Structure formats: C-alpha cells, structure tokens
Amino acid sequence: MCQFLATTAFIPPQTTTTQETNVLSPHEIAALILVKDAPNPEELDPVAIDMLLTHQFVTLEDRPSGQACPRLTPRGDSVLKAVGRFR
Numbered sequence: 598m599c600q601f602l603a604t605t606a607f608i609p610p611q612t613t614t615t616q617e618t619n620v621l622s623p624h625e626i627a628a629l630i631l632v633k634d635a636p637n638p639e640e641l642d643p644v645a646i647d648m649l650l651t652h653q654f655v656t657l658e659d660r661p662s663g664q665a666c667p668r669l670t671p672r673g674d675s676v677l678k679a680v681g682r683f684r
Contacts, residue, residue, distance in 0.1 A: 619652065626680055629654055632667045633677060639666045649673065 621629070628645035632638045632655050639660075646667050649655040654673030657665040669677070 621676070625649070626676075629669075629673055629677060632673070633669050638668075639664050641667065 625645060625648055628641060629649060631641055632646075632649065635641065646655065649667065650657070652672075653670055654676060655667040656670050658668045660666050
C-alpha cells in the first residue's frame, strides 16, 4: 500500500456533485514534473499534455515563435507539492 501511495497522486473531483476520484498514473506525474523542469516542455508527449490540459494541471502559453508551450497551473503545482511529500 505504501508503494501505491508513493507512485500515484489523488486528485479531488472538479465538481462537488460526483463522488469519483481521479488518479494520475506514474507516466502522467512524470509528464507534470517535466512540464515544470524541462528546458523545452513543448517537446513533451502530446497525449500526456492533452491529459494534463483536460484536468487543468497545465495551460498552453503562446510563444513569439508561434509554438504553444505548456505551463503549470496552480492546480498542477499543488499536485507536484503533494507528490513531493511522499518522496
């Protein structure tokens, strides 16, 4: 059970009307870390970025070059802080 807690993050539902809890996979957590720390986050896996956008963990920022670059939202930053507590 401890290993499960160390490799996943529990995300509260976006609405208060549902009782379901979303769980991020280790791959999705890694993608979130890379958005924060990667020198070129626009080169990350588009499928992972799409999932992070869906859950409002990242937003796309337009660059002068015309490329969209993913950036953490406060919600995404909160997830990373919570995951860091399990290290």
